[in-house]
Amino acid sequence: MKEISKKVKEIASRLLSEGQVDVFLAWEKGNQDYLTRPLVVRSAEEAERIVFDEYSIHNLSNYLLKFRDGNEKVGLVVKGCDSRGVIRLLEDNQFSRDRLYIVGVCCPGMKDPLKAIKRNSGLLQNIPDDDKADKCSNCAYPNPLIYDELLGSEQEPNVKGERQAKIQEIENMSPDERYEFFRENFERCIRCYACRQACVACNCRVCIFDEMRPQWVGRENNETDNMMYHLVRAYHMAGRCVECGECERVCPVDIPLMLINSKLAKDANEFFGPYEAGIKYEEGSKPALSVYRLDDPDEGFM
Amino acid sequence: MKILSKDKVERVLDKLAESAEVFVPLSRANSSGFYSWKTRNPEKEQLMLETLNVYLSPKNVGFPQTEKMYSIIQSGTEAQIKETFEDSSPRIIFGLRACDARAIRCLDDVFLTRGYEDSFYKARRDNMVLIGQACYEPGPNCFCQAMGVDPLEPEVDIVIRDCGDKGYIWETKTPKGEELTTSISNLLEEKELKAPEAKAFQTQVDYEGVAEKLKGMFEHPIWEDLSSNCQNCGICTYVCPSCHCFDIQVKSWGEEGYRFRCWDSCMYGEYTAEAGGGNPRPTTKERFRNRFLHKLEFFSERYGYPLCTGCGRCIVACPTGINIVNIINEVKEASVDV
Structure with missing residues (x-):
């Protein structure tokens, strides 16, 4: 990891001093061992602050949205999951490939700085030290599935299957039980929209939840409006979520959002697949459910 | 002095809950916050009086995230108020810390002083009794003292001091507190206990002169840099015990409807959206700057003390590691001649 960190720093420094990129997105160290945070670098000098370590968990592809308007060339570091976010943005025409310099890192799995700070905060109990x-x-x-330069040695997938088992369990529930399961989880939502903000697939310029005329979703923090928020967001994620898991990670009240997103990814694959979002970039290709055709066999989509 | 022994805490809460809604620090569903004692599920939820604090502040007790204000009925072109929902039922917050008590003082100043009394807040606040707990051991992200808060003397009606196995010292501070103490006096004992030694703060920060310095830093390049990794969610504003912005909206169907208010966040684009389509805070930088200037400068100018109480919750909750202590330090160090 130290070797990778050094290389990232060198690459960033090189790209910035040679003028190949105007901005480079990476991480820096905060004031605790477990605090690693996203960093936006604009000069070779600033690149000295860059680190890549076992807490570099954030999906930096989301930060590309800050630069989508304009002509700046942007360099960034992506892990496997983050690279799918880059593909998402390319497919959605939010960025052109030639404005990007992608440094891919084969990822052995990260630790979560948010969990670590919460565990040490004295504010929460029973946060496991995974x-x-x-x-x-x-x-x-x-x-990484898209890159200009690749660091580290190839890693094996790590799918423990717990999430899939839980999805199966929810699929087997009665509608009432299922409603109750989600009601209980969404009841906790504080509507901070961190799930949306951390999401690379949430790249609409004006989000439906911010629209005022008409106001599609009420602002009350109650069962109806919370449910509406999460269900509408879920529908918008179908076929688009790249399963980076950032929404669930940043949720301050621990709502299991990836159960919903993974279920929708599974459905998108079964109904419209074989399909997985953001695993291969081909110019002009579109995610499932993003294609509109006049000869669509289903009138409902017209 | 009066002592509340630890084995009587639950009895005291039961007794108080007979005549008021008592909000206590509880663990709940992988999180924690101030919840009504009556709603506790004893199998799953623990009273958190011996941890540092809880994750969600008691702000919602006097200032709920969503509060129905009044219902309306329309007849022709006229609208009439059918019912007003001011809620003055008695409430007690038990075990809040000095940082959160200071935050309630901030809300009091905002909602009740300077020429306008918010009747909805006032109804809740007038019938509220605060039982605070003194903090002797600051946590890793605590810096209340630097923000002018005394962790040993929360600004409340009754203070409890944890003396370990021997129980809590129970100190009544106000007439409101006196009345409450009388109502449970049979559950308190008369005994002498010594309060523990206060431990040193792990986080040091110097707020001295920051409000003054910020006056000249509105256009400073520091905001671009500090806000560059902010993702513009509203977590910090919602876990904050003193952030108090709200929006008033209406829900209606046919000829009926109601107005409600709900927490809003200066981190959202919609917060400053104008009817004509403009937005004076179009990007993260302007929103971020506003939040920290409000915390550290504007509120101080109006009320004489900062809007940040040093509870450290935003530091713990921020998904991208933004830390208000670092921001104060950066402001201190910034050169203002640029």
Whole structure:
């Protein structure tokens, strides 16, 4: 990991000093061992702050949205899951490939800095000291799927299957039980929209939840409006979620959002597949459910 | 002095809950916050009086995330108020810390002073009794003292001091507290106990002069840099005990409807969206700057003390590691001649 960190720093420094990129997205160290945070670098000098370590968990492809307007060339570091986010943005025409310099890192799985700070905060009980972040126990693509330069040695997928088992369990529930399961989880939602903000597939310029005229979703923090928020977001994720798990990781009230997203990914694959979002970039290709055709056999889609 | 022995805490809460809704620090569904004692599920949820604090602050007790204000009925072009939902039922917050008590003072100043009394807040606040717990051991992200809060003397009606196995010292501070103490006096004992030694703060920060310095830093390049990794969610504003922005909206169907208010966040684009389509805070930088200037400068100018109480919750909750202590330090160090 130290070797990779050094190389990332060198690459960033080289790209910035040679003018190949204007901005480079990586990580820096905060004031605790477990605090690694995203960093936006604009000069070779600033690149000295860059680190890559076992807490570099954030999906930096999301930060590309800050640069989508304009002509700046952006370099960034991606792990396997993050690279799918880059493909998402390319497919959605949010970025052109020639504005990107992608440094891929084969990822052995990360630890979660948020869990670590919460565990040490004195504010929460029973936060387990897992070896790997939850999202890294459901990792089908540890190796970057799009890159200009690749670091590290290829890693094996790590799908523990717990999430899939839970999805199966929910599929087998009666509608009432299922409703109750989600009601209980969404009841906790504080509507901070961190799930949306951390999501690379949430790249609409004006989000439906921010629209005022008409206001599609009410702002009350109650069963109806919370449910509406999460269900509408879920539908928008179908066929688009790249399963990076950031929404679930950043949720301050621990809502198991990836159960929903993975179920929808599974359905998209079964109904419209074989299909997995963001695993291969081909110019002009579109995610399932993003194609509109006049000869669509289903009138409902017209 | 009056002592509350630890084996009587639950009895005291039961007794208080007979005549008021008592909000206590509880663990709940992998999180924690102040919840009504009556709603506790004893099999799953623990009273968290001996941890540092809880994750969600008691802000929602006096200022709920969603509060129905009044219902309306329309007849022709006229609208009439059918019912107003001011809620003055008695409430007690038990075991809040000095940082959260200070945050309630911030809300009091905002909602009840400077020429306007918010009747919805006032109804809740007038019938609220605060039982605070003194903090003797600051946590890794605590810096209340630097923000002018005394962790040993929460600004409340009754203070309890944890003396270990021997129980809590029970100190009544106000007439409201006196009344409550009388109502449970049979559950308290008369005994002498010594309060523990206060431990040192792990986080040091110097707020001195920051509000003044920020006056000249609105256009400073520091905001671009500090906000560059902010993802613009609203976690910090919602876990914050003192952030108090709200929106008033209406829900209606046919000729009926109601107005409600709900927490809003200056981190959202919609917060400053204008009817004509403009937005004076179009990007993360302007929103981020506003939040920290409000915490560290604007509120101080108006009320004489900062809006940050040093509880450290935003530091723990921020998904991208933004730390208000670092921000204060950066502001301190920033050169203002640029």
